[in-house]
Amino acid sequence: MYRLVIAEKPSVAMSIAKVLGATARKEGHMEGGGWLVSWCIGHLAGLAEPAVYNPDYDKWRREDLPILPENWRFTIGKDKREQFDILRTLLRREDVSEVVNACDAGREGELIFRTAYHLAGCTKPMKRLWISSMEDSAIREGFDNLHPGSDYDGLHQAALCRQKADWLVGINATRLFSVLYGRTLNIGRVMSPTLALIAQREAEIAAFEPVPFYTVELACGGMTLTGERISGKEDAAAIAAACEGSTGILQTVERREKSEKAPALYDLTTLQRDANRILGYTAQQTLDYLQALYEKKLCTYPRTDSRFLTDDMESSVPGLVSAAAVICGVDALGTALASHVCSSKNVTDHHAVVPTKSAADSDLAALPQGEREILRLVSLGLLRAVCPPHRYAETSLTAECGGHRFTAKGKAVLDMGWRVYAAPSKDAALPDGLAEGQSLAVDAVQVKEGKTTPPKHFTEDTILQSMETAGAGEMPEDAERKGIGTPATRAAILEKLVATGLVERKKAKKITSLLPTQAGSSLVTVLPEVLQSPLLTADWEQRLEEVERGELSPEDFMAGIAAMVDELVKTYRPVPGAAVLFPSDKEAVGPCPRCGGAVTESKKGFFCENRECRFVLWKDSKFFTAKKKTLTKSVAAALLNKGRVKLTGCFSEKTGKTYDATVVLEDDGTKTNYKLVFGNG
Structure with missing residues (x-):
């Protein structure tokens, strides 16, 4: 009898097979020592597209929403069918007594294995390999301590709920907003709140108005003393004049020894x-x-x-x-x-x-x-x-000069500690021997002008931090999962935002910022709070944790998602005048004779981009087909821009002969007609 091991990737399977002694290469798997070792190539199957449930869903129509499958279906990727067939054969072999899930030890790894296991109709006993290293010793130890597969039923249910929830929100919200605003607008359970964070930051930057301020600096015996911020330039100049050639008196000198703990080890996000x-x-x-x-x-x-x-x-x-x-x-x-x-x-x-x-x-x-x-x-x-703390002495002082207060700070390293492996501190030490009551000759005085600065554009560093902490202040103290997404999914969310044209990366001065595109900013403008709230997304992640622990049933979790989607579809109304927010990326053929909007080409005709206008020139118009002529892009452009176009070789149904004429476009605001003009008319 054999035990079958299924890994997530071929490379991982090969490492496991080597340790187990399964060295004989077979089709789609390794064999030896009582073991069969095969692999999944990532997700072999995914949730089926809407059209699988109903062919009518192939078209995007609001009246079909919400789409809420009762019995979920999966489809196997065309490029992965061969490996799935191999796995199914292995899982059904009579000489296989047990199956070991060796996919990545996490939520998605559990889902990858269980989906293949269930689609193959397998009911054989399951064990779980749970390791944090691919070293041979770690693999051996993991196989010596295999866990019952049932220990991870909750993890699988949470993964399945996550997959279904993303499908429900993605399919229904994307179709709803795309149909309403006439452009493909990708909506996601985690993607949209992340987009909202980025768009909100840009709105704050755009609304920011810098405020000037001034500080007076004194150069005294090799150190710089700084005064308080002052809003008026003349006031700052007066303070500087009072200090020029004067003497400062040290009011306080405080020296404190401080320590800075070493940073913790890295998790994925940090x-x-x-x-x-x-x-x-x-x-x-x-x-x-x-x-x-x-x-x-x-x-x-x-x-x-x-x-x-x-x-x-x-x-x-x-x-x-x-x-x-x-x-x-x-x-x-x-x-x-x-x-x-x-x-x-x-x-x-x-x-x-x-x-x-x-x-x-x-x-x-x-x-x-x-x-x-x-x-x-x-x-x-x-x-x-693993280093001791970084220790330093911090000296802070205050001084009075010209009737005004000035301060300075300095640091002296006592023990580098962990900072021996980090960038050196830029803080300088203050001179030794400073004492309260001491006089300080003012060598130079200058007024420095500054301005308050706006928030900084998000980088991947700072957006990851915001995703991790979003909504945390409003979550329960004992909530284990806070923020938007998980460490495993945040990178993919950022990539999808860029791939779908909602966010762009822009590099300036060696810093790459994440900025919303025009479409991204517009989408946030029309999205309801339920789809862009980081608190809601954080709450969903927390509830998935409860599903994993068995504290919340998968049915209750999915019922909440379905109810939210149903309410969204039934209650959302387009924002008036929002059509201007989503200009088409198609080339304009000409101006609409009714509303002046852009007319662009589609498969069946030339449509006004203003969906409320309803103006269209149909390509299969009988007026042109009867004359054996085609309403081409150039013909439509002439009709829209000049109101007329000259056609040669028009066919006459009455005589069977051809003729030349000018076609004139006539539109009364509700109906479009064509008129023939001969000669110079």
């Missing part, structure tokens, strides 16, 4: 943020590089929201730190404070992202640059996290 800020990588690029490193056994599992290791990993930390030091080409700093990075109570499905111990023995130079840079960043994160 790594994506740092990789964007430091390396300029997009969130998706970072995830792709990290996934490749995981499959090459150089990094641990990427899609994690934990920033700690488990308590039982404490003894392995020194070895991981040594590997990280080799990867970064630096010396490890003293004793690794392993207890600082180990906390099982702060670990969810997977621990933080760290390099594997074997990564130090790999040929790092052979890695693609992106993977090498991310591996180095992950390793630096580990080196910092």
Whole structure:
């Protein structure tokens, strides 16, 4: 008898097969040692398109909405049918006694496996491989401690609910708004609130009015003292004049020793943020590089929201730190404070992202640059996290000069601690020997002018932070899942916003910002609150967590989503005059004779872009077909721009001969007609 192992990707399956001794290559799987090892190639099947439920749904019509399937159907991707057939055969083999789910240890991995398992009609016992590293030792340990598949039924239900909820919102809302506004407008359960955040930030920037302010600075014995902000330029000049050639008196001098704890280890989101800020990588690029490193056994599992290791990993930390030091080409700093990075109570499905111990023995130079840079960043994160705090002495002083108050601050490093692996601080120390009551000769005085600055455009770093914390202030204190989306999905959401033309990346001065396009800003303008509220999305994520834990039934979760979609379709009304917000990206053939709007070409005719106008020139008009002429784009352009067009070789049904004439367009506001004019008429 055999046990069948199903991985998410061929590369992962090969690593597992090697460890299990399944070395005989067969069609679509490996075999040996009592094991069969195969793979899924990602999602082999997905939820069916609406037309599968009803052929009429092939056309987008408001009267068909909402589309709420009672019995959900799946379709297998055309390019994945062959591998699914192989898996189905393996799952049904009489000599297979048990199936091991070795897909990625997370929500989507569970969904990928279970969908294939159920579509194949399999009912054989299931076990779950749950590992955070692809190292051989981790795989062996994982197979020595396989979990019952039923332990992850809740995870599968949450994944299925997420998939169905995204389908319901995406299909119904996208069709509704596209039909109402005459342009394909992609709406998503997580995508739309993210778009709203970006559009709101740009609105704040556009509405911002800078306010000038002035500060007086005194140069005194090698340090700079700064006065308070002043709104009036003349007032600042008066203060400067009072201090010119004067002497300042130190009022207070305070020295405090402070410490700064090392940052925690990386989870996916914090790594994506740092990789964007430091390396300029997009969130998706970072995830792709990290996934490749995981499959090459150089990094641990990427899609994690934990920033700690488990308590039982404490003894392995020194070895991981040594590997990280080799990867970064630096010396490890003293004793690794392993207890600082180990906390099982702060670990969810997977621990933080760290390099594997074997990564130090790999040929790092052979890695693609992106993977090498991310591996180095992950390793630096580990080196910092196990270091003692950064300690420094901060001196702050106040001085009086010309009847006004001035301040200065300085820092002196006492112990670099974790900052030995970080960019050096730019703060300078103040001179030694400063004391209260001391006189300070004013060497120079200057008035500096500044302006208040608007909020900054979102970068991938800052939008990820906002997605992670959106709505958190209004969520319950014990809510485990806050913010928009999950660490595993946020990169894909940003990529989809760009791919669908709602957001664009714009680079200026080495910083790439995320900006809403005209279509993106317009869409947010017409979206109801229910589709753009980050609080609602965060609440959905929290409810998915409850489904996973068995605290909320999948039926109740889906009922809430269906009710929201139903209410949206039945109650939403187009924003008056919003047609101007969504200009067509089609080339204008000419002006509409009724409303002056743009007339563009479609498959069946030339339509006014103003959907309330209803003006159209049909391509299959009997007026032209009877004369064996075609209403081409050039003919339509002449009729719209000049009101007439000359046609040669028109066929006469009465005589069977041809003739030349001028066609004149006549439109009374409700009906369109054509008139023939001969000669110079």
